[in-house]
Amino acid sequence: MINVNEYFEGAVKSLAYNTPQGRSTIGVIEPGEYEFGTSSHETMTVIEGALEALLPGAAEWKTYTNGQVFEVEANTSFKVKTGVQSSYLCVYR
Amino acid sequence: MINVNEYFEGAVKSLAYNTPQGRSTIGVIEPGEYEFGTSSHETMTVIEGALEALLPGAAEWKTYTNGQVFEVEANTSFKVKTGVQSSYLCVYR
Numbered sequence: 001m002i003n004v005n006e007y008f009e010g011a012v013k014s015l016a017y018n019t020p021q022g023r024s025t026i027g028v029i030e031p032g033e034y035e036f037g038t039s040s041h042e043t044m045t046v047i048e049g050a051l052e053a054l055l056p057g058a059a060e061w062k063t064y065t066n067g068q069v070f071e072v073e074a075n076t077s078f079k080v081k082t083g084v085q086s087s088y089l090c091v092y093r
Numbered sequence: 094m095i096n097v098n099e100y101f102e103g104a105v106k107s108l109a110y111n112t113p114q115g116r117s118t119i120g121v122i123e124p125g126e127y128e129f130g131t132s133s134h135e136t137m138t139v140i141e142g143a144l145e146a147l148l149p150g151a152a153e154w155k156t157y158t159n160g161q162v163f164e165v166e167a168n169t170s171f172k173v174k175t176g177v178q179s180s181y182l183c184v185y186r
Contacts, residue, residue, distance in 0.1 A: 001123075002103065002104075002106045002121045002123065002178070004097055004106060010095065011095075013095045013097060013108050014108075015106055015107075015108060015119070015120070015121045015180070017121045017141075017178040017180060018178055019141050019142065019177070019178065020177070024141055024180065026108070026119045026120075026121065026140060026180050027108070027119075028095045028108045028110045028119065030094075030095065047119060047140070047182055048112050048117055048182070048184075049112065084112070084113070085095070085110040085111055085112070087108075087110060087117065087119050087182070089140055089141070089180070091141075
């Protein structure tokens with residue numbers, strides 16, 4: 001079963017699936033700024049486009065592009081913004 | 094606008110978006126075997142999992158895993174099979 005998830009009135013959409021190593025989603029983010037909560041450790045990889053992320057405890061936004069990775073601990077929140085439609089892989093582990 | 098596409102009764106789902114370089118989709122494929130037609134040149138990258146592909150003119154299936162790429166010309170068809178939920182990036186260029 002491939003679950004389709006929509007957030008922020010459809011401005012973020014993702015497809016959820018399972019791997020032998022754990023749960024993953026791939027998603028697309030429309031231009032804008034968003035805040036996400038985490039319930040488990042997340043490893044985010046930008047597939048195409050660019051994401052600026054403000055990570056927990058960080059003072060400054062940092063930009064991640066194709067193939068670049070950032071990690072977020074469980075039970076916190078982080079902000080993401082982008083100026084172009086951007087795709088990502090989120091690995092819950 | 095992020096379009097959600099479903100094929101093969103929901104066994105393949107994808108999210109379509111645009112980049113400055115052209116149109117892309119990211120998708121997830123359930124275990125099974127599928128045949129896809131192409132209307133433009135496609136560059137497929139496996140994100141997670143593994144896809145076996147039988148490309149136009151090829152005599153044998155070849156397996157592609159994380160980060161590996163295959164290309165398909167426009168106006169032809171190719172077969173894909175997988176034993177696990179697998180994610181991909183398809184770039185229409």
